[in-house]
Amino acid sequence: MTNTLTTYLNFLWAGLLKHGQTGGIVPSQRFLIAKMIAPVPEAYRGQVVELGAGSGVLTLQLAARCPEARILACEINPTLARDSRDNLTRAGHNGRVEVVSASAEHLLSEMGRRGMEKPGFVISGIPLGNLGREKARTLLDAIRQTLGEGGMYIQFQHSLLDRKKIRARFPKLRTVPVFLNFPPAVVYYAQR
DSSP states (O other): OOHHHHHHHHHHHHHHHSHHHHOOSSOOOHHHHHHHHTTSOTTOOSEEEEESOTTSHHHHHHHHHOTTOEEEEEOSSHHHHHHHHHHHHHHTOTTTEEEEOSOHHHHHHHHHHTTOOOOSEEEEOOOGGGTOHHHHHHHHHHHHHHSOTTOEEEEEESSSTTHHHHHHHOSEEEEEEETTSSSOEEEEEEEO
């Protein structure tokens, strides 16, 4: 079995067994990925944090598009995190992209505790609607605190149900539909 097929099956399996955690059964497609990474300038040299990296399809595209950026990708599912690391290594991006197998809350807390560089961009595929109201609010607060001044939080969802939660923490909010993704999605661009 090829690595791509194995990665796809691992994602499908994670989506079926832990849908509340993974949020989907197929990785994001190129149209959604393009919308998610579009705000990050190609010459960006700072820190980008990706939450809910899955098997790394977005991470790979971001690393290829922004060769000077430092990327910290977080994936709670250890199998998907391993697939992400393997895919990045095969693509030659393993030096400046770090994949952490932990919860987003833990990663953001550790970044604050250690006084790490505040990222200019936080990109998330975490299914906020599956977290529950309080957990989603806590995560959004942590993202806001972690982002650098003027930074951007980019989130995709498959509905507009979380728009109020995001706008409560990020008043500068814009949404863009992505109809060519399966299933269709919405990208939130939130400025700090």
